[in-house]
Each structure stands twice: as structure tokens, then as C-alpha cells.
Amino acid sequence: MSTDPVATAASNNPVLSTLVTAVKKAGLVDTLNSAKNITVFAPTNDAFNKIPKATLDKVLSDKKTLTSILTYHVVGQPITPGGLASGEFKTLNGAMLKTSGSGESFTIGEGAPVVCGNVHTANATVYIIDSVLMPPK
Secondary structure (H helix, E strand, O other): OOOOOHHHHHHOOHHHHHHHHHHHHHOOHHHHHHOOOEEEEEEOHHHHHOOOHHHHHHHHOOHHHHHHHHHOOEEOOOOOHHHHOEEEEEEOOOOEEEEEEEOOEEEEOOOEEEEEEEEEOOOEEEEEEOOOOOOOO
16 A cells, blocks of 8 residues: 555555545545645444445535545544544544544544554555544534
8 A cells, every 4th residue: 555645545445445435426536645644544344334324325425524524534644653642633624633542552533443553655644443433513
């Protein structure tokens, strides 16, 4: 994944196929691929499967809501695992996102555990998470 920009790298990872579909529907592929030094909290397919199908289908067809949710998963700076221990970061959505944990056990937002972290792409640091983060209203 390290030589490809983040959206392209994600498209090569089968556990992120629902996220890739959502990013394409929101028109964010070029935005993510051209951004520099970002951190992406990438929900797995299983994370999206926790959302009722009717709700997920509705969100996927609403570009504004979808964009708001997806940009809440992106921080405009690189974050090391040590930075996740007890941090609060401004997302591209504009809202703040809290992180916590230690060692190899980190939680993003209100309870999204990191299942695989500190994965580097050409332009981003990626943490794969098992829940979809919802921005505050």
C-alpha cells in the first residue's frame, strides 16, 4: 500500500471495498489521493455491515450526508500511534474527533477500536477501524 495514494491503496484492499464504494459515490477519490500528510480512519466492510441495510443505502444515496460522514474519518495531519493515546483532532469535516488508548489498543471516537494501524500510503497514515464514525450533529 505504501507506494499508492490512499484511495487507490484502499481500492486494492478487499476488506475496505464498501469504504471505496462510498468514497467513489461521494466524489472524494481525487480529494483523498491528492491530499498531503493526512490520517484516515478506514472502516472495514464489517463496520459498514453493522449499519442496517436500509440506513446504509439511504446514506450512500445522499451525497451531502455521505461526504460529511467520510470527511469525519480524515484528519489533515499525520498521527503516530503515540499521538492516538489521548488526542483530539480536527477532521476534514470540521468537527473534532477524540482518540484514546495505549500500547497496541486504541479507540477512535465513541468506541471504534483500531484493528490494524499505522499503515503508510504515499500520502497518508491509515488506521483500519471496525465501526463507522458518525460526526456530531
